[in-house]
Amino acid sequence: MTVQTEVKTYGNFIDGKWISAASKKVGASFNPAHRDEIVGYVQSSTEEDVDKAVTAAHNAKEKWRKLSGSERGDFLYKIANCLESRLDDIAETLTREMGKTLPEARGETLRGIAILRYYAGEGMRKTGDVIPATDSKALMYTTRVPLGVVGIITPWNFPVAIPIWKIAPALIYGNTVVVKPAQEAAVTCAKIIECIEQAGLPAGVVNLVTGKGSIVGQRIIDHPGINGISFTGSNDTGKKVAIGAINRGVKYQLEMGGKNPIIVANDADIDEAVEATISGGLRSTGQKCTATSRVIVQNGIYEEFKKKLVERTKELKLGDGLKEGTWMGPCVNESQLNTVLSYIVKGKEEGAVLLLGGRKSEDTDLKNGYFVEPTIFEGVHSRMTIGQEEIFGPVLALIKVETPEEAIELANDVHYGLSASIFTKNIGNAFDFIDGIDAGLVRVNYETAGVELHAPFGGMKSSSFGGREQGTAAIEFYTSIKTVYVKP
CATH class of the missing domain: 3.40.605.10 (Aldehyde Dehydrogenase; Chain A, domain 1)
Known part of the structure; x- marks a missing residue:
């Protein structure tokens, strides 16, 4: 003690x-x-x-x-x-x-x-x-x-x-x-x-x-x-x-709430998109209303993106936020920790494939805190619970799509509409996204999280x-x- x-x-x-x-x-x-x-x-x-x-x-x-x-x-x-x-x-x-x-x-x-x-x-x-x-x-x-x-x-x-x-x-x-x-x-x-x-x-x-x-x-x-x-x-x-x-x-x-998507198009800068996904989805232990939750990736770069995302996420250091070098801290309390773990269980039960994490941290130094490992799923479908509901924890759901149009359709297929992002070098993709996405905060080549204090902030739908x-x-x-x- x-x-x-x-x-x-x-x-x-x-x-x-x-x-x-x-x-x-x-x-x-x-x-x-x-x-x-x-x-x-x-x-x-x-x-x-x-x-x-x-x-x-x-x-x-x-x-x-x-x-x-x-x-x-x-x-x-x-x-x-x-x-x-x-x-x-x-x-x-x-x-x-x-x-x-x-x-x-x-x-x-x-x-x-x-x-x-x-x-x-x-x-x-x-x-x-x-x-x-x-x-x-x-x-x-x-x-x-x-x-x-x-x-x-x-x-x-x-x-x-x-x-x-x-x-x-x-x-x-x-x-x-x-x-x-x-x-x-x-x-x-x-x-x-x-x-x-x-x-x-x-x-x-x-x-x-x-x-x-x-x-x-x-x-x-x-x-x-x-x-x-x-x-x-x-x-x-x-x-x-x-x-x-x-x-x-x-x-x-x-x-x-939010169930915020990041879309990664075939022409995206993959390294930048990976960093934005991790920062937007896992900083503050994913406990942001604007946190990235759904990662919608076009099939042409899906495997490369997935590999780099998993490798980079493995490098993140969990720990006491006061200690130098800590990248991600704990969930705020036991109830929130249990909520996150219950969503991870639900994801597995509904057929999503766990790529990384998914457990309360077993590190001896962290056993007295509410630490959960950064978690990545793939094979997620929009109708799954982890594809629809806000988790408010460090859980990313990878979704593969064929086209940018399909990506926007899936991005809109939730009750929420707070924040959304796309990574692309194609100006046409960017403006189609800006026009078609149901979100109050729309970002191109930025992470979903992050708000300018002098700009209006708020979402659509629920x-x-x-x-x-x-x-x-x-x-x-x-x-x-x-x-x-x-x-x-």
């Missing part, structure tokens, strides 16, 4: 104060690479705690709304500066709590800093237009107003970037916030909130409530004082968010609903348009 000298307990952050939950209970957050190591303790909150947070956000919203965009932006700059000063601490906590490698954790934290500075600048952008009125003596224009109190529910796989890319636009456009992070990543989120506190935001503008989704998340969904909900997570929970929001008549935004996130598109969700007519 890992010996620890200090394990901090983090309170809820409500109305500018760190307080204990009404239940007086806390839960431990564990390191998935060393399952006996406790990263920290967080509150096991109740509906009462959510009510307190919503009341605080409601009481703060008018004063916050009346600040200028520039004034709100100054606060975001201060939060970014605090995160930057604590970069190593926050990145290390992210790795210890969620499992991804330290370089990935540092990159994600730097991205969070960049997002804050981007939206700080948005405070100086226009929020409306002047429209010619039919009455020559009248002035007609549009402006935007905040929703009010926004509930934010975030997952564990990007515990810095996703909370920030929701909180930052919510704040810059004049909303106050109640945020509920995933339990597995709540310590990391608490450290972000510490930076928000240090930046001096008025009490109640940002509130943190930790706890079970079935209690805290559901109360956010149902609370009559919450005017909008932004959610990233599973499709099943997303449906609950949608139903609750529709019943109350409030705006909601859902970012959910992957997303309720407006795009990030970039200038975020204003569409976090505000409503007000059309104004003025006649002297």
Whole structure:
């Protein structure tokens, strides 16, 4: 068992104060690479705690709304500066709590800093237009107003970037916030909130409530004082968010699953395509909504591609993400590990051919963590479970096709439509793919994973609903348009 000298307990952050939950209970957050190591303790909150947070956000919203965009932006700059000063601490906590490698954790934290500075600048952008009125003596224009109190529910796989890319636009456009992070990543989120506190935001503008989704998340969904909900997570929970929001008549935004394909055409640069497949599918242990899951390869290069993919994947080093040289860390918890292993079993049962991996790691140094080997199947058909359902783990399914047209058809043959990629040197193939693929994020000669912070992000079909996130598109969700007519 890992010996620890200090394990901090983090309170809820409500109305500018760190307080204990009404239940007086806390839960431990564990390191998935060393399952006996406790990263920290967080509150096991109740509906009462959510009510307190919503009341605080409601009481703060008018004063916050009346600040200028520039004034709100100054606060975001201060939060970014605090995160930057604590970069190593926050990145290390992210790795210890969620499992991804330290370089990935540092990159994600730097991205969070960049997002804050981007939206700080948005405070100086226009929020409306002047429209010619039919009455020559009248002035007609549009402006935007905040929703009010926004509930934010975030997952564990990007515990810095996703909370920030929701909180930052919510704040810059004049909303106050109640945020509920995933339990597995709540310590990391608490450290972000510490930076928000240090930046001096008025009490109640940002509130943190930790706890079970079935209690805290559901109360956010149902609370009559919450005017909008932004959610990233599973499709099943997303449906609950949608139903609750529709019943109350409030705006909601859902970012959910993906079953993302990469198409490798006969004329592709095979080495580049192999590297993109591995990076897109196996980094962060495949625990990304944009991760490559289906690898659709044209038959002319299939055997060569397969050989290089397997050989290159064998070189990847599993281990503790804090250790230098580790390429892939553990699954986030035992439940996720078991889910991934169950899909591997299902793949074999349905006739897919296991080329590599497929087991919990048997390495002695990794036995106390939730490590699964990088896994590659071939002979996968679209109707197989591993050809249809999101696995959220390091599992690649190889599918052989005759033509690029067949590849696009198969790529679209799922309920999801988040991200998709093609590798080709043929401009005709590229544009046919761009035109024909049902995905919100389309990439040519890039991996499926990876999002630019200033570009709209979201998917089609069952992957997303309720407006795009990030970039200038975020204003569409976090505000409503007000059309104004003025006649002297």
